Amino acid sequence: xxxxxxxxxxxxxxxxxxxxxxxxxxxxxxxxxxxxxxxxxxxxxxxxxxxxxxxxxxxxxxxxxxxxxxxxxxxxxxxxxxxxxxxxxxxxxxxxxxxxxxxxxxxxxxxxxxxxxxxxxxxxxxxxxxxxxxxxxxxxxxxxxxxxxxxxxxxxxxxxxxxxxxxxxxxxxxxxxxxxxxxxxxxxxxxxxxxxxxxxxxxxxxxxxxxxxxxxxxxxxxxxxxxxxxxxxxxxxxxxxxxxxxxxxxxxxxxxxxxxxxxxxxxxxxxxxxxxxxxxxxxxxxxxxxxxxxxxxxxxxxxxxxxxxxxxxxxxxxxxxxxxxxxxxxxxxxxxxxxxxxx
Numbered sequence: 001x002x003x004x005x006x007x008x009x010x011x012x013x014x015x016x017x018x019x020x021x022x023x024x025x026x027x028x029x030x031x032x033x034x035x036x037x038x039x040x041x042x043x044x045x046x047x048x049x050x051x052x053x054x055x056x057x058x059x060x061x062x063x064x065x066x067x068x069x070x071x072x073x074x075x076x077x078x079x080x081x082x083x084x085x086x087x088x089x090x091x092x093x094x095x096x097x098x099x100x101x102x103x104x105x106x107x108x109x110x111x112x113x114x115x116x117x118x119x120x121x122x123x124x125x126x127x128x129x130x131x132x133x134x135x136x137x138x139x140x141x142x143x144x145x146x147x148x149x150x151x152x153x154x155x156x157x158x159x160x161x162x163x164x165x166x167x168x169x170x171x172x173x174x175x176x177x178x179x180x181x182x183x184x185x186x187x188x189x190x191x192x193x194x195x196x197x198x199x200x201x202x203x204x205x206x207x208x209x210x211x212x213x214x215x216x217x218x219x220x221x222x223x224x225x226x227x228x229x230x231x232x233x234x235x236x237x238x239x240x241x242x243x244x245x246x247x248x249x250x251x252x253x254x255x256x257x258x259x260x261x262x263x264x265x266x267x268x269x270x271x272x273x274x275x276x277x278x279x280x281x282x283x284x285x286x287x288x289x290x291x292x293x294x295x296x297x298x299x300x301x302x303x304x305x306x307x308x309x310x311x312x313x314x315x316x317x318x319x320x321x322x323x324x325x326x327x328x329x330x331x332x333x334x335x336x337x338x339x340x341x342x343x
Contacts, residue, residue: 032094033139033342037171039086040190047079080231080271083192087169135175136255136343142168142315144337146195149318150329158214160198166317166335167194174238174255174341182253185238187262193230193300195333198223205275205294210326212295223278228323230300232268256343261307266317268300295324306339315339 051072058068146166148155170191177184199205203214204224217224242257274291304317315337322330 028097029094030342032090032097033141035093036087036090036141036169037139039090040083040171040192043079043083043086044190047075050075050079076231076269077271080192080229084229084272087192134179135173138172138174138256138341138343140168140170140172140189140191140339140341142166142337142339144315144335146197146333146335148197148323148331149334150331154334155331158200160200163198165196166337167196168192168339170234172234172341176253176255180251182242182244182255183239185240185255187234187236187238187264189234191232191234191266191268193232193266193268195228195230195335196225197333198225204277207292207294210295212324212327217277219279219281221277221279223276225276226294227272227274227276228270228296229272230268230270232266232300234264234266234304236262236264236304236306238262256310256341259307259309260313261305263305265303266301270296270298270300295326297321297323297325302333308339311340311342313339313341 054063054068054071054075057063058065063071144166145161146164147159147161168191170189172187172189175186175188176182177186199214201216202221202224203216204221205212205226206215239261240255241259242254245252245254272291273294273296274289275294277288277290279286279288299321300319301321302317302319304315306313306315308314315335317335319333322332324331
């Protein structure tokens with residue numbers, strides 16, 4: 001994306017500075033995050049109602065099991081497209097917000113407001129502002145560099161190293177596993193994942209039977225980008241080193257207050273594959289979007305891990321299955337970037 005460099009600089013700055021004295025920026029970013037989470041929940045709820053309607057038709061004998069399964073897949077794909085379109089608008093708001101921060105248009109405020117914000121968190125126990133429920137929820141946003149691996153070697157000669165990016169957003173639940181210890185947590189949820197790769201040397205993907213290969217384009221391309229969109233279920237075992245607090249003889253556990261790291265993985269389905277080509281011809285700018293299956297695997301599963309401080313962490317993920325189903329050369333997606341989990 002165009003503002004990738006801006007994102008990276010701002011997120012690194014926030015990670016190092018512990019996000020002090022920037023409540024205005026955070027509150028506005030939080031509103032955008034809540035908007036994205038609301039979109040996801042609303043569309044998921046709508047999809048559930050649509051699927052229930054299909055089940056009613058099936059139970060009444062109006063459609064066959066095969067027709068019902070096909071209709072459910074179509075509904076899931078349609079909702080995924082709606083989510084992508086709506087979230088893109090919210091992401092543009094985030095782009096503008098980050099640019100305003102870079103330009104110095106957002107002033108810092110007294111950090112005491114941060115405490116007021118913390119007291120209003122919906123995950124706080126009703127009987128005390130010092131405590132936190134055993135299960136809390138977070139909005140998750142991650143972004144960074146994306147590429148492919150073949151036999152343990154990075155394919156940065158085939159795909160632009162700095163130009164290939166990944167994005168992920170969704171929501172998670174964080175459950176403390178032990179009643180009287182805060183170290184171990186189960187972190188699970190739902191995410192929308194975008195993996196983008198940009199072929200080098202004026203090439204783009206073409207399908208040749210069951211093989212999807214890179215081919216030099218006859219036109220001088222300004223941009224060649226291949227995007228895959230997935231709905232995934234991530235699951236991590238999180239180690240949280242936040243210290244407990246004692247008040248009035250009672251011990252309260254808080255999360256995301258110190259160093260954390262998580263190990264786990266993810267599994268999901270591919271909901272869209274498309275290739276975006278931009279070029280200039282006869283003094284006119286063209287943008288071509290070509291959608292198709294490109295012999296891409298319908299399912300995705302892999303390993304992921306993160307390590308960080310408070311809300312921010314370094315994040316890595318690796319697909320265990322190859323991107324293309326039957327290609328002679330097995331290419332596996334790998335990503336490295338920044339992630340933040342907002343309570």
